[in-house]
Amino acid sequence: MFIRTIVAAALATAGLAALPSAAYAASAAYTPERVCGPGFARVADGHRAIRARSGAVFGHVYLMYSKRSGDNCVAAIKGAFVGRKTVTGAYLEVRGGGRSEDEQRYRYYAETGHIDGSWKCVRFEGWMRDPSGRTYAWGGRKGWGNCGG
Numbered sequence: 001m002f003i004r005t006i007v008a009a010a011l012a013t014a015g016l017a018a019l020p021s022a023a024y025a026a027s028a029a030y031t032p033e034r035v036c037g038p039g040f041a042r043v044a045d046g047h048r049a050i051r052a053r054s055g056a057v058f059g060h061v062y063l064m065y066s067k068r069s070g071d072n073c074v075a076a077i078k079g080a081f082v083g084r085k086t087v088t089g090a091y092l093e094v095r096g097g098g099r100s101e102d103e104q105r106y107r108y109y110a111e112t113g114h115i116d117g118s119w120k121c122v123r124f125e126g127w128m129r130d131p132s133g134r135t136y137a138w139g140g141r142k143g144w145g146n147c148g149g
Helices: 002-013 022-028 032-036
Strands: 041-052 057-065 071-078 086-094 098-106 109-111 122-129 136-145
Touching: 032 041, 032 057, 032 071, 032 109, 041 122, 057 086, 057 122, 057 136, 071 086, 071 122, 098 109
Parallel strands: 086 109
Antiparallel strands: 041 057, 041 136, 057 071, 071 109, 086 098, 086 122, 122 136
């Protein structure tokens, strides 16, 4: 208890909060499993950082799959500018099975919706812009993958 008090006092003196910001806490509540819904799980090789040309990470994009329904879903979850409406998008394409795209000014994430992808190859993308709209960040897989069902 004594050590915790000293650490909290040192952080307060330095002007740092001991607790995460409200925006960070809100974004941490959005996981790809929560965004895509019950039964969806992360796909192997289905995670990419959404990076600007400078290397700055704006968020992460996840390819999700439900064994029960055979559906795929993509969630692009913000890590920068959380809580502020900025252009955020997600894209999913299933070879021979359609595509879904979602792009708007979101506070926390974009999500494609569900597309049947059982035993079909898929590709996915996520993107974001900074509040000024000048800096663009992208992540995903342009080639086909996850073809095994």
